[in-house]
Amino acid sequence: MHQHTVLFVDDEINILKAIQRLLRHEDMNVLCASGGSEALALLEQDPAQVVVTDQRMPDMCGVDLLSAVRERWPDVVRIMLTGYTEMDIAVEAINRGEIYRLITKPWQDDELRATLHQAFDHHALKSEIRRLNQVSREQNFRLQDMNRNLEHKVRDRTRQLADKHRELRQAYVQTVGALAEAIDAKDAGTRGHSERVALFSSKLAREMDFTVEFIERVYIAGLLHDVGKIGIPDAVILKPAKLDPDEYEQIKRHPAIGAKILERVDFLKDIALCVRHHHEWFDGSSRGYPDRLAGNRIPLPSRLILVCDTIEAMTSDRPYRKGLPFERVFDELTKYSGSQFDPDCVTAMLRLLEREGPDFIRRDQTFDIYEFIES
Ligand SMILES: [Fe+2]
Ligand SMILES: [Fe+2]
Known part of the structure; x- marks a missing residue:
């Protein structure tokens, strides 16, 4: 079992086979789906870090699939693998922030491999950032808590000091008063x-x-x-x-x-x-x-x-x-x-x-x- 999982979605079975062949020796699990709904169902069971999809498919287009993925698993890195005829749709999806990369068919094997590795790195980086954010948020909460406690303590101490100070002044005035009384007496x-x-x-x-x-x-x-x-x-x-x-x-x-x-x-x-x-x-x-x-x-x-x-x-x-x-x-x-x-x-x-x-x-x-x- 590898640490990384990628899901490929394409309605052409030959493409999926070619991909599997290509990635056979790579350090990653490769899942395949022939359409959008099947892909979503698969992701439900088997979380993947990267999803690569074709644009034109009978049940759901690639852009729609990726925006559904984005909504449900925001950390999953989304890539589109498409022919030149759908370039404008893909470019628009990139511009809207829906997808991370675009790979054109026919693909260069090395380029595809490199892109996948980058995508896993990107995913790891995003997770790490999120984890750090979470840690710093928790630490902030703890700090706020400590601050509140400290403020309480300082307020208490200040009040105690003021009371002591007042007691001392009073004792001092009483002593002076006793002296005065002695003179008058x-x-x-x-x-x-x-x-x-x-x-x-x-x-x-x-x-x-x-x-x-x-x-x-x-x-x-x-x-x-x-x-x-x-x-x-x-x-x-x-x-x-x-x-x-x-x-x-x-x-x-x-x-x-x-x-x-x-x-x-x-x-x-x-x-x-x-x-x-x-x-x-x-x-x-x-x-x-x-x-x-x-x-x-x-x-x-x-x-x-x-x-x-x-x-x-x-x-x-x-x-x-x-x-x-x-x-x-x-x-x-x-x-x-x-x-x-x-x-x-x-x-x-x-x-x-x-x-x-x-x-x-x-x-x-x-x-x-x-x-x-x-x-
Ligand atoms: Fe006098
Ligand atoms: Fe006097």
């Missing part, structure tokens, strides 16, 4: 001061359309702004009355002390600067401290914190005085806009207070910076 009169300044400042930062990173930084700076009070004697901090000038000088050291403490922590270095300057006056006058910076040279978070620090302090009860009513805040901010306060901060703060009313300074509000940032 030193003095029963200022309990919750730092946290409220932080809350007010983040709201002001958002009112001024700053980025979430900036709002977060302002919040942390707000929590830590008075951390330097740790270095001020209790007698001064806890004095239940107005301070004398010497005591006031001592109190004025808290921003610098605070900055010194925070400077030593890498990720709080920029916060340290905001803390150092949270009592500078916008006009650069000597009423501000410690460096008498003016205008834009004062870090922006410090300018926001100063406004909020003032609001918190004036509206809270102290052992020696009651907190001032909410309405007084408007007068105070307006009065010191441009001298103590950055006018832009004042404008935004007045807008915010106008909108929120006395609720803004309510003492029982809960606040989560990350909920706030994400809302």
Whole structure:
């Protein structure tokens, strides 16, 4: 049994015999049919790689047979073996892509053999191309699958990382918050001061359309702004009355002390600067401290914190005085806009207070910076 099979179709039995004789020693099976329908029936049982047919036959012409073959077995290589009288039909069939080659009768033996071998090669090549296409299609599917899996994995990992990151930030803010609470707890009169300044400042930062990173930084700076009070004697901090000038000088050291403490922590270095300057006056006058910076040279978070620090302090009860009513805040901010306060901060703060009313300074509000940032 040979690997290759060719089917010859001709209504002249002598032609078929001559062909069989010619190909007797070739490495191929030779099938014969005397008409179109017989050829199709044969192909049904015995697949051939090449079909060679005459054009003019009683039951079916060669072109029709080959187009039927093409439809049912598209890979079979189709050849026409015909006399000169049917040349134009055959040429047309070639042009329509129906057939692979045309051999004219009477044929040259060598040419016929060579053409058949080429036809088998052509068939093998086409099959190989098809097989490769199939393989590459399957690999594509597998790749797409892998890609989809990978995308899922990356999405999952990214989400896990974001969650972790958020957890870490929260732990960090909680730690800073605990520290702030410890400072405020030193003095029963200022309990919750730092946290409220932080809350007010983040709201002001958002009112001024700053980025979430900036709002977060302002919040942390707000929590830590008075951390330097740790270095001020209790007698001064806890004095239940107005301070004398010497005591006031001592109190004025808290921003610098605070900055010194925070400077030593890498990720709080920029916060340290905001803390150092949270009592500078916008006009650069000597009423501000410690460096008498003016205008834009004062870090922006410090300018926001100063406004909020003032609001918190004036509206809270102290052992020696009651907190001032909410309405007084408007007068105070307006009065010191441009001298103590950055006018832009004042404008935004007045807008915010106008909108929120006395609720803004309510003492029982809960606040989560990350909920706030994400809302
Ligand atoms: Fe302060
Ligand atoms: Fe303060």
